[in-house]
Amino acid sequence: MLLSIIKDYSLWEEGLKKINWAKRFMPILNQIKEEYGAKKPLTGLNVAISVHLEAKTANLALLLKDLGANVFVTGSNPLSTQDDVASALVHESIEVFAIRGVETSEYFVHLEKTLENNIDLIIDDGGDLTYLLHTKRQDLASRIIGGCEETTTGVIRLRALEKEGKLKFPMIAVNNAFCKHLFDNRIGTGQSTWDGIMRTTNITVAGKYVVVAGYGFCGKGIAKRAQGLGAKVIVVEVDPIKAIEAYMDGFEVMKMQEAAKLGDIFITATGCKDVIRYEHILQMRDGAILCNSGHFNVEIDIATLDKKAVKKYEARKNIHGYVLENGKEIFVIAEGRLVNLAAADGHPIEIMDMSFAIQALSSIYVVQNRKKLENRVYNVPEEIDRFVAEVKLRSLGIEIDKLTPEQEKYLESWEV
Incomplete structure (x- = not known):
């Protein structure tokens, strides 16, 4: 609680109710915790999250903590932070720098405070963390292993940096995953x-x-x-x-x-x-x-x-x-x-379960492949997309067909 900048710590109980409600409808994040929790692939890493700060985001932050990370959270829009959820995260020993309704200047102060924690990995939504690391706070960029970008606008900014040869670390374009843009953006x-x-x-x-x-x-x-x-x-x-x-x-x-x-x-x-x-x-x-x-x-x-x-x-x-x-x-x-976050609770829980599962798995991928990745924008690996889709189907009780060996051979062949 020494570092955090939030509106009112006493709001944490209401925030925790929201977080626990969302958790009930996030089976993919729960599955990732079950599969990776004991391995703790993010142990010792400092992760900065700049995503619309509400209950679904809180569950992503808590998952990353369970995977071994030290997590620092801020908002990605001055009007999308929910102060009770921010307080609940501080109660769960996660540092938060976000208050709803602040001026743009103070919003950027909170982003900087988040980055001033020896950050190794970023999870961005819209590219504001990335922007700071390439402008005002270039002094903090050398430590960054890489990160992930949630939304279309942020990916556009990343592509522009890459095109100019200025991107300082590898980034995964989470928005471009099928299990993100087909469902998150549309539905x-x-x-x-x-x-x-x-x-x-x-x-x-x-x-x-x-x-x-x-x-x-x-x-x-x-x-x-x-x-x-x-x-x-x-x-x-x-x-x-x-x-x-x-x-x-x-x-x-x-x-x-x-x-x-x-x-x-x-x-x-x-x-x-x-x-x-x-x-x-x-x-x-x-x-x-x-x-x-x-x-x-x-x-x-x-x-x-x-x-x-x-x-x-x-x-x-x-x-x-x-x-x-x-x-x-x-x-x-x-x-x-953003009307859906500034005037409501954002995307439905089950939709963000898919998107944040891709964020978590892509973060693990960046860490595990840090020596191979260049300072480029990468698409989400196909195996991550498929894993998320398969877990989602299982959670819905849906089974689908599989190709037979003969069908696979047919589809791979040029012969009739």
């Missing part, structure tokens, strides 16, 4: 985004026009679940292939300038900046609701909105209302930060 983001919107606004989705910006795996999940809730879905894209895919999936496709005139609810999921600009906002209907499901709060131009709006006020907890110069009002959820 997890789809469900949790609407959880955040509906619990925050308490409005009907059926019959409304929902504009989804970005039709990657996250956007597909958001659009599909909006459709299931009875919404009329419009997709905005810059990629012609994804635009055709959205069209053939049954959605309207158009430019943001046109979609702005029709939408009731706008959701960004692109990983890019200024997707919804003030010029778009001026075109929106009175009462339009805006939110973001991308990692950083740059997809909606909140800075210009704050500057040019006639009035800004708190319309409801986690919702700000803006009166525009044309007299219309629009509403922004969670300051344009």
